[in-house]
Amino acid sequence: MKIHEYQAKEIFTRYGIPVPKNKMVESAEAIDGALREIGGDTFVVKAQIHAGGRGKAGGVRVAQGASEAARIAREMLGAKLVTRQSGPQGRVVRKISLDAAVAIDREYYLAVTLDRAKARGVILSSQAGGMDIEEVAHTQPEKINKTYFDLVFGLASYQAREVALGLGKDPAFVKAVTQIVQKLTEIFVRLDASLVEINPLVLTRDGAVTAIDAKIDFEDNGLYRHPEVGALRDPLEEDPREVEAKKYNLNYVGLDGSVGCMVNGAGLAMATMDVIMLAGGMPANFLDVGGGAKVDQVKAAFKIILSDERVKSILVNIFGGIMKCDVVADGIIQAARDVQLRVPLVVRLEGTNVEKGKELLRQSGIRITPAEGLSQAASLAVQLAGKS
């Protein structure tokens, strides 16, 4: 789960990581008051959206004086921002953060994440701050230091010092960074985060160290034990189809193609997307309807798939194991009747009672094409998407 920068900064403040004075606003009326509260004469106006690459897209702008800051903030609120991570359709900026600007001397990168293969936490630190860190990792991997720590023992103080010493030698700087590294790790461990990142962490001209950006991603499986974190979810930043899917215990991810698909099981769902591509089409979504494929779930799944205008055909691929094919077929027919499909439906069933299931589909009287194998099913769905 992602949260906004201003929310991450609130968490930083709670844990004692210094951040510039800032205030989140959602309406034009609140802007002037917020700027007065922050004070000073240079501000940074920052769009709050759940997509990276805001800086280059004009979503982070420096303003001299409160009146310029207010003008930029008004422009930004409600505008669409297209970044390299937002997709071509962009994101509407519903919230902005107004920050006090700091005089930057040097910029650093600091993050805590998980190394899956090593089953350890890892602190990533670099003097190449403020840049696209993935780009740095790719082109100049030697510029990123990695410090691994055990989640059982936690981060040792010497490790935090080593991270700080890798970034600079001034004793006051090392002391400040050591503390920030410890706090950052504490947030990562205590809140079941999957990433805690500061890019950039800055040394100001007056010698202070402060996080002028903040990012925290949380592990979904850990949310049950942190209700206060779950409360930070901003549903407006999520795909409404994914929000709807969650209500029915469905796993949905919207994609760009024209062949909608509904499958039981995540691995088989991914494999079905792949076989659509191999048949010359592109999948419109990933959708795991769960092992049971119950009628109300199938119905909700059809509705969510069809809410995407680009969908021109739907491929249902169900492996009926413990849930038998005839039961699954019955559910599909019922759901298809209730939803009134506007596009052709190809159904591929495999497993127990498969012949019975196919017979039910053929006799249903609705526009369902039963397919024999997985390849044939995908070809049919791709062909039908091209026609309609």
Next chain:
Amino acid sequence: MSILIHSGTKVLCQGITGDAGSFHARQMLEYGTRLVAGVTPGKGGTRFEDKVPVFDSVKEAVRETGANASVIFVPAPFAADAIREGADAGLELVICITEGIPVSDMIKVKRFLEGYPVRLIGPNCPGLITPGECKIGIMPGYIHKAGKVGVVSRSGTLTYEAVWQLTSRGIGQSTCVGIGGDPVPGSGFTDILDLFNRDPRTETVVLIGEIGGEEEERAADYIQREMIKPVVAFVAGLTAPEGRRMGHAGAIISAGSGKAEDKIKKLEAAGVTVSRSPADIGETVSDVLKKVRVP
């Protein structure tokens, strides 16, 4: 022969009285698995389906029944604890079906297990089966057939699909192992490949991977170094976008790593025959078997 489980394996079920636990315990009994005990704290002294004794603790169940493997169906917040209890009771094998365990819990559990002679399969997995002998998990038993192909996978239904393609062609399986879809699994591909490599019955191995992490890459390294048997693979997620989790907690391409095409390249470079389409897994195995048998 087979790996990990056989007709002599005595199984206990942690969380046998819950919805999923009781349903699948019944299925396992029907398949012929020697399910000798159930464990649910507070329900000790009762019987499941009038025959399987239920105990309050795993230690007690092991002492009374001689169980040597456990299958866990307890909810995510308590699953890590259940795994530790299984290991502490001296079990050789613990299979955790539960989905949704926080990754930090799993890391701690793995560290805890280091002192015990136990193998953990899962979590977030379908379990494992040695066809005709023993089924521990949630897979439909009848799609399997006893034979000589070992199957190891990060997925559930995709494995059933692959197994069904094998069985439909008359190709049987020695043991099928689902290692699960989480970022930090109890056992990795390499652990299971090594067992298949040493198993006299297994002649060929099917490996089913997916996007995210480095399990497939490490498997490729192992195969190149040690594997004396042919391996056929499929990797799901060629069309998966970066940065999006595809159902499984571990199925995510992040910062450009964990892509299906990179995994496929690495496996192919290690001599693995990779089936590009999920529809051709059975056919690919069939071709490889023909080559093995006719030198």
